[in-house]
Amino acid sequence: MIPDEDIINIRCRDCLDKSCATAVLDIREMDSIFRNRYLNEVKKGTNILNEGSPTSHIIYLRSGLVKEFINRPDNQEQILQIILPHSYLGLTSIFGDKVNHYSYTALTDLRLCYIDIDVFTTLVKDNGNFAYEILTSVGRESLNSFHRFIDQNHKKIYGRIADILIYFSKIIFLDNKFQIPLTRQEIADMVGTSRESTGRVLAKFQGEGIIDTHGRNIIINDIVKLEKISRYG
Amino acid sequence: MIPDEDIINIRCRDCLDKSCATAVLDIREMDSIFRNRYLNEVKKGTNILNEGSPTSHIIYLRSGLVKEFINRPDNQEQILQIILPHSYLGLTSIFGDKVNHYSYTALTDLRLCYIDIDVFTTLVKDNGNFAYEILTSVGRESLNSFHRFIDQNHKKIYGRIADILIYFSKIIFLDNKFQIPLTRQEIADMVGTSRESTGRVLAKFQGEGIIDTHGRNIIINDIVKLEKISRYG
DNA sequence: TGAAAAATGTGATAATTGTCACAAAAAAGT
């Protein structure tokens, strides 16, 4: 897909989608990103990165939603998180062994910026404030994922599914009504249960009036009850 | 416990226990750490940090073993990892909200260095190479924990316990014979099962000749079989 | 060394959830 001319030509310094971290860069530094970045638009469903591949670019998500996952030996997926716009994909993997440790797939149409890894590294080394911002976001991101994961780990499936619903409502869509960008299988892959169990739990929630579902359309009627289930279920 | 005079007085630049990251600091910078660090020796079993407490110092583990864990609402522990000497405790938590997200307890007697967080932050901001090294180690550390956790998540208890045994043998003690610094309950807390199940699995492994156990003393006789169990169990 | 506290073993039972194959429904593509 070929981006519009004006989206191609907008400079990083003028870009409304730029990351928090880049705010600490000076204009010269922003321009160095601009000269070395490559803009790409990508269709829903496209595979963006595969775990194990070498990292040549930092990928910045300007718009759209991305699922981050790993392939397990029993060829099931483990979905780690849904990535929101204005974040980098897999920052954690980038430093160190320069190999991508996670895979990424577009859940919606996306707009991506590819930034050369050497340019990015140079910025980190030359601008301590930028380094600090990146460090902060790596830390926060990994804590978030980790906590979510640990939380889930000791819950039964009702609690896990409740968690997912709350996650999409409160973190991804900021609405009690949304269209979940995942199949039942993928929801299952996110919480580590089976497709069938996932469907059964959603049906049960529906039956109890906690949610309404028609396929991927979900309305949360009773968030309080859902939170109770998340806590004790 | 009061450290020996010569251990108190050794400067960071001369310290044999210093971290890889500090290797990129110049002497002036190392001395700034030295002037602002506080050495502490701590007995086995001591609580070093509690999740939720504000971060005032970076803690560097010079010697000993530490368990990193979080307290779950059902007041069980979830042990995240065993921390080896020459690493910082909870680097991930330090940037961002300046709150400790994990708790730490000494599994053996320890020697710790407390470094003022502002001094540390200044170094990160002033020395890009140092920032890069820290970034690398935060990334690597969080990937490691995360991977271990995900791996465990879809395994049955035999596989999980096998994992733990391999972990202690290959990563912590580098020996097929070791004294595990955890109770059965703690092993259970690490893999997310019950104390009873943990004991039963270890007894079973013993019965099959895969390991020998007398209390905390463990000898791994058949690492190959253990790895097979880890993979398929 | 002896008493108290902590850690571990035991066995039966119950709860949770994955699994299977197939039908039905929905979505995608032409």
Next chain:
DNA sequence: ACTTTTTTGTGACAATTATCACATTTTTCA
């Protein structure tokens, strides 16, 4: 609009593992 592919629902059954209370062993500490 129609075919093909993908996704979802269903119900019975089996496997896994937590739970319980108590006995026993080991460790800790005075």
